[in-house]
Amino acid sequence: MWNAIAQQISDAIGRDFKIRERQRISGGDIHQAYRVADHHCALFVKVNRRDQVELFETEAHGLGLLAQSPLLTVPEVITVGDCAEGAFIALQYLEMGNGSDAQWYQFGQAVASMHRDHAQSLYGYDDDNYIGTTLQPNRWQKNWAEFFAEQRIGWQLKLAQERGYRLGNSAQWIDSCAEALRGHQPLPSLLHGDLWRGNLAFVDGQGCLFDPACYYGDRETDMAMSTLFSPLPRDFYKGYDAEWPLDPGYGHREGIYQLYHLLNHLNLFGGSYLQQCQRKLQELFCD
Structure with a gap:
């Protein structure tokens, strides 16, 4: 080989x-x-x-x-x-290392600039791609709520059901997700798609991104993933907000966007994520 x-x-x-x-x-x-x-x-x-x-x-x-x-x-x-x-x-091959507080701040600014300066008119991507080994559908759509409910939450629920995981009425969850995002039409930003500590580092003091699952969507999805398991240093978020503050209501949408990644972890790594997904669905759409 x-x-x-x-x-x-x-x-x-x-x-x-x-x-x-x-x-x-x-x-x-x-x-x-x-x-x-x-x-x-x-x-x-x-x-x-x-x-x-x-x-x-x-x-x-x-x-x-x-x-x-x-x-x-x-x-x-x-x-x-x-x-x-x-x-x-x-x-x-890049020699990767850790960043200082100032470099994390600049990294946040750089990600905000990417989200703002590289955008599309629709949500999606030219082709389907992958998040981990999970196929990620990316059919272009005009409506963000429908895109995320159907091609993100709905798709992961379908895969989970095929694997035998019991998560309740998928059609109900999809409708609830679309309703929760109704009227939210953000700029379709270029997204990393899987923005967490394992997919970023510093090279010569500058923020470095790799292992993407790119598509065009709500920039808040990247930020929600960045806080799901181990939030990045506070200076990263300060730098991001200094460049392009997040929209009002992000705190409500954050959990919905994190649900996508929790479901994907369930489908990738198995039942240890089942109860967390069940609780998150109830918390988001039943309270």
């Missing part, structure tokens, strides 16, 4: 790339990750089964969109490919 990967990297960069070093990197739940290097440069390579190549293709497309934001660091995509033994994506 590695000879085939090296050859495809060579074709992409226009010179011979022979792997002299290969080091396994821990931390991923989905793919195997490696630092590989020749005598000239190091690359970050993720590998998986051959039938997972579409995940890498959609990741590459999302990284290309995020890279349009000049205030953010995004790893450059070298190539995506497959061979008989598997599929892979090769990225620029």
Whole structure:
């Protein structure tokens, strides 16, 4: 497999790339990750089964969109490919670290600028993509409440039902979600889609984003994900609000947007998230 990967990297960069070093990197739940290097440069390579190549293709497309934001660091995509033994994506290798308070503040400003400056007229994306290994439908829609209720909450509820999880009347939950968001028509911002601590870092003091699940939607969904499991430092949110304050009512919508990720974790990682999802549905739509 590695000879085939090296050859495809060579074709992409226009010179011979022979792997002299290969080091396994821990931390991923989905793919195997490696630092590989020749005598000239190091690359970050993720590998998986051959039938997972579409995940890498959609990741590459999302990284290309995020890279349009000049205030953010995004790893450059070298190539995506497959061979008989598997599929892979090769990225620029970046030395990542932690940020100071001032750098977190600037990171918040940069994310707000991305949300504001890269927008669409509709909600969705050109293609369906993935959040983790879960297919994420992205059919373009004009109405945000309908988009989120149907293609986010409704889709995850359908997957959960197929896996045998009991979450009540899905049609009722979808209607309740659409009603709760009724009249909220935010700017369709470019979203990272899975904005949490594991998908961001600092490179030379600048905020870096990776592992996206991009689409165009309410910027509040990124912010809600960022607070779900382990909120980012306060300076990040101060910087964001200084650049583009969140709209009134965000506190009510935050839980609805977090529900999407809780349901996705249920579908990805199993029943340990079931009770949390059940409680969240009751809390949001029955109280």
